[in-house]
Amino acid sequence: MGSRLDKKSTKKKRKWVKVLIISFIILFLAVGAYAFTVYNSLKGAVETMHKPLEREKSEKREEDVSLKQGTPFSVLLLGVDQRKNDRGRSDSIIVLSVNPNNNSVKMVSIPRDTRTEIVGKGVQDKINHAYAFGGVEMSIATVENFLDIPIDYYVQINMEGFKEIVDSVGGVTVQNDLDFTYEGVHFTKGQLTLNGEKALKYTRMRKEDPRGDFGRQLRQRQIIEGVIKKGASLNSLTNFGDIFSALGNNVRTNLTFNEMVTIQSKYKSASNSMEQTQINGGGTKIDGVYYYMVPAEEKQRITTMLKEQLEIK
Known part of the structure; x- marks a missing residue:
């Protein structure tokens, strides 16, 4: 019984983790310059979040990314289900590409069960197993090989941090x-103010919605927009320390503080146009194992869409 409950809980986490990982990167694009002037209050969180890669740059890039010159760049967003004494798996994998020249952000969600070569392991397996085998480095190498594009930065999110970030x-x-009720909480029609726990439940519900996944995705986007709105509302938002403490507790990235400042300055307008793309395919079983x-x-x-967005050949 315990195993079944654990699987059910993990499945629910996957439904809302995209809200968390997208909210993180957009928050940096939207909060405004003021947030980055209070360096001393953010220093500890930034140092905690920062975890550089062993490589200097992607082998699929001929030239280095120059954020100051406005080079389009990509980010691999990993929502990780971390467990005790286990590295865990990346239950949500999204490639985010940012282009300040056309002021747009494009996001591609890679199904976790996608069958592909796990670079560095030499096997065909589910793409989310790359993280279990070799952490962020192997995940990046595998995604680069799968889509034939460079991955310039990564953001790894602990899925348990969703409620903390919303509350922050x-x-x-x-x-x-x-109008619906989910896990003991009644959500009425109209304007609602949700804390982290209720926001999580709000994004989980699907079966009672006649629109199914579409309705759930709509609620997820509402939570994302809600975080952006609060992050950008400098008149009412005074607890930057809480926000970055929450991020510091639950986020790891190779982005430095100075790079975050530059992104906010040079790429902020790109967050005004966001496009989400799903990868189409189908499920099958190989030796009794399900793959996408x-x-x-x-x-x-x-690949063509992302290369155009990144302005690379």
């Missing part, structure tokens, strides 16, 4: 269009 901005306000198979033409479509 003082909760979020959403406009709910469906991506056709070659679909993979090429995604």
Whole structure:
């Protein structure tokens, strides 16, 4: 019974983790210059978050990324289910590409069960196993090989940090269009202010929504927008220490503080246009194991789109 409950809980986490990892990177794009002037209050959190990669740059880039010159860049967002005495797996994998020249951000979600070569392991396996085998480094190498694009930065999020981050901005306000009850909480129609725990439940519900996944994704976007709105509202937001403490406790990235400042300055307008893309494919079983198979033409479509966004050949 315990095992079944654990699997159910893990499945629920996957439904909302995208809200957390997207919120993190957008928060840096949207909070405004003031947040980055209080370096002393953020120093400890930034130092805790920062974890550089062993490599200097991607082998798929001919020239280094220059954030000061506005080079389009990519970020691998990993939502990790960390367990005691276990590295865990990356239950959510999103490639985010930012282009300040066309003022846009494009996000591609890679299904966790996607079958591909695990670079450094020499096997065909589920793409999320790359993290279990070799952590962030192997995950980056595998995603680069799968999509044939460079990964310039990474952001790793501990999924348990979702509630803490929402609470750190003082909760979020959403406009709910469906009256429903989920896990003991009644969500009425109209404007709602949600704390971290309620926001988590708000994004989990699917079965009672006639729109199914579409309705759930709508609520997830509402939470993202709510975090952005609070982060950008400098008149009402005074607890930057709490926000960055929450991020410091739950985030690891190779972005430095100075790079975050530059992104805020040079790339902020890109957050105004965000496009989410799913990778189309189908499920199958090989030797009794379920995999998500991506056709070659679909993979090429995604690769072409991302290369255009990153302005690389």
